[in-house]
Amino acid sequence: MTKFNELGISNPILKALENMGFEEATPIQAETIPLAMEGNDVIGQAQTGTGKTAAFGIPMLEKIDPKQRKVQGLVVAPTRELAIQVAEELNRIAKFTGIRALSVFGGQHMDRQIKALKDGPQIVVATPGRLLDHMRRKTIRIDMVEVAILDEADEMLNMGFIDDIRDILKGIPEERQTLLFSATMPKEIRDIATNLMKEPKEIKVKAKEMTVENIDQYFIEIPEKFKFDTLNNHLDINSPELAIVFARTKKRVDEVAEGLQTRGYRAEGIHGDLTQGKRMSVLNKFKNNRVDVLVATDVAARGLDISGVTHVYNFDIPQDPESYVHRIGRTGRAGRTGEAISFITPREMAHLQVIERTTKSKMKRLTPPTNQDAQRGQQQVTLDKIRKTIEKAELKSYHETANELLEDHDSVTVISAALKMLTKERRDTPVKISSAAPISVKKGKDNRRSNNKRPFGKRGQGGGRNQGGRNQGGRNRKGNFQKRRNRD
Ligand SMILES: Nc1ncnc2c1ncn2[C@@H]1O[C@H](COP(=O)(O)OP(=O)(O)OP(=O)(O)O)[C@@H](O)[C@H]1O
Numbered sequence: 001m002t003k004f005n006e007l008g009i010s011n012p013i014l015k016a017l018e019n020m021g022f023e024e025a026t027p028i029q030a031e032t033i034p035l036a037m038e039g040n041d042v043i044g045q046a047q048t049g050t051g052k053t054a055a056f057g058i059p060m061l062e063k064i065d066p067k068q069r070k071v072q073g074l075v076v077a078p079t080r081e082l083a084i085q086v087a088e089e090l091n092r093i094a095k096f097t098g099i100r101a102l103s104v105f106g107g108q109h110m111d112r113q114i115k116a117l118k119d120g121p122q123i124v125v126a127t128p129g130r131l132l133d134h135m136r137r138k139t140i141r142i143d144m145v146e147v148a149i150l151d152e153a154d155e156m157l158n159m160g161f162i163d164d165i166r167d168i169l170k171g172i173p174e175e176r177q178t179l180l181f182s183a184t185m186p187k188e189i190r191d192i193a194t195n196l197m198k199e200p201k202e203i204k205v206k207a208k209e210m211t212v213e214n215i216d217q218y219f220i221e222i223p224e225k226f227k228f229d230t231l232n233n234h235l236d237i238n239s240p241e242l243a244i245v246f247a248r249t250k251k252r253v254d255e256v257a258e259g260l261q262t263r264g265y266r267a268e269g270i271h272g273d274l275t276q277g278k279r280m281s282v283l284n285k286f287k288n289n290r291v292d293v294l295v296a297t298d299v300a301a302r303g304l305d306i307s308g309v310t311h312v313y314n315f316d317i318p319q320d321p322e323s324y325v326h327r328i329g330r331t332g333r334a335g336r337t338g339e340a341i342s343f344i345t346p347r348e349m350a351h352l353q354v355i356e357r358t359t360k361s362k363m364k365r366l367t368p369p370t371n372q373d374a375q376r377g378q379q380q381v382t383l384d385k386i387r388k389t390i391e392k393a394e395l396k397s398y399h400e401t402a403n404e405l406l407e408d409h410d411s412v413t414v415i416s417a418a419l420k421m422l423t424k425e426r427r428d429t430p431v432k433i434s435s436a437a438p439i440s441v442k443k444g445k446d447n448r449r450s451n452n453k454r455p456f457g458k459r460g461q462g463g464g465r466n467q468g469g470r471n472q473g474g475r476n477r478k479g480n481f482q483k484r485r486n487r488d
């Protein structure tokens with residue numbers, strides 16, 4: 001185990017890391033920090049939740065001159081929520097340095113952003129579309145950038161973003177240091193990456209599997225029409241602290257979220273068609289435990305670090321094995337445990353094997369729980385509450401009333417009545433989820449790249465701006481399917 005003070009980090013940053021409760025460097029941090037501080041370009045790959053943000057953040061902060069109020073560090077990230085989160089983490093690490101990171105993303109008022117940029121942050125964390133907007137309007141200068149970072153690099157260099165990234169990098173001096181990070185790095189993307197860098201050092205934290213060991217992975221083979229009730233039963237049995245349910249389309253996200261509300265769960269949906277205000281408020285409610293179940297498209301699959309997420313459900317199995325890795329990686333972070341449960345229709349069973357082969361992990365089969373299992377699960381939750389109350393609470397003042405009840409009824413009847421009152425009863429209000437075509441394995445083709453995946457929906461996340469022109473999904477000149485650009 002490596003201590004941070006063995007890595008040549010300056011005192012103000014060491015102090016912040018200590019304040020944050022970081023005791024030891026994670027393997028990706030221990031390997032990356034010295035190499036990046038020497039000025040090398042780095043491609044860093046390590047499992048989800050293992051601290052890649054600090055692994056690139058610390059060497060970037062060490063390179064920046066706090067006295068210069070110019071953008072010296074640039075981080076590009078695929079979603080708005082991730083840009084905000086990365087800027088927050090950098091600001092925590094930079095607390096005693098005088099360096100400030102600003103997040104810049106679509107859906108926010110341009111004027112306010114321009115004003116914030118004029119304030120002179122030394123680091124900007126941006127989504128690509130909005131950053132390009134500022135570059136064109138000349139409301140940001142990135143010609144003093146010394147360190148450029150692509151977080152979720154394989155996503156950023158995928159078809160949806162690659163042109164934007166090329167345009168952005170053209171605006172930064174060639175002497176820059178470039179750092180690329182992700183939990184996944186398919187070979188064809190790595191080849192693109194090396195072309196954008198100078199003799200990059202590759203750091204790959206060796207792991208047997210692409211997924212994190214302390215996430216227990218399960219699958220349930222289930223026909224489409226039983227998915228929703230099965231999800232209900234599962235939530236009742238597991239009573240997750242926080243759960244994320246991934247569905248394939250925005251429509252299904254809305255329907256599953258509304259269906260769960262109808263059945264009495266505190267659930268909300270998040271996807272790219274919502275206003276930025278709504279996206280933020282949903283995510284904040286989830287972080288503050290005012291929402292227990294977040295139903296999401298892949299917009300929430302990458303990078304988000306929300307403590308307390310104990311369960312990830314793939315209501316719909318993702319097309320890419322990479323996407324599976326990132327989705328389930330929203331739990332089991334920073335050494336904690338988690339569970340991932342994927343619903344697979346009988347026709348999708350071959351796809352399960354594709355995911356297992358690529359990620360080198362195995363999902364254990366679960367039988368779909370019955371309504372009785374779910375009811376017992378909910379009663380168990382009540383039992384646990386009662387046991388805790390017996391342990392902790394002062395109950396003497398209730399004894400007299402309890403004895404009064406016991407004079408008229410036997411103890412089993414009395415306790416059963418109390419259990420009934422305390423237990424969430426099942427609601428069987430019918431909920432209809434529109435069907436989704438099953439994902440199929442395309443023979444003889446790289447399944448991953450032929451997928452026109454659209455985590456942000458048809459208008460992209462820019463909310464209707466900048467949507468014209470090239471690369472709007474569909475087929476490109478070579479006739480391959482092309483991912484719709486997620487402009488922001
Ligand atoms: N050395 C450390 N000790 C303890 N906690 C840490 C350490 N480094 C990072 N963390 C915490 O671990 C969590 C996960 O970190 P981070 O989000 O950087 O992971 P990641 O590798 O980028 O994951 P993903 O691939 O999902 O983006 C965060 O809450 C972060 O603050």
Ligand SMILES: [Mg+2]
Nearest residue numbers: 052053151303
């Ligand atoms: Mg990350």
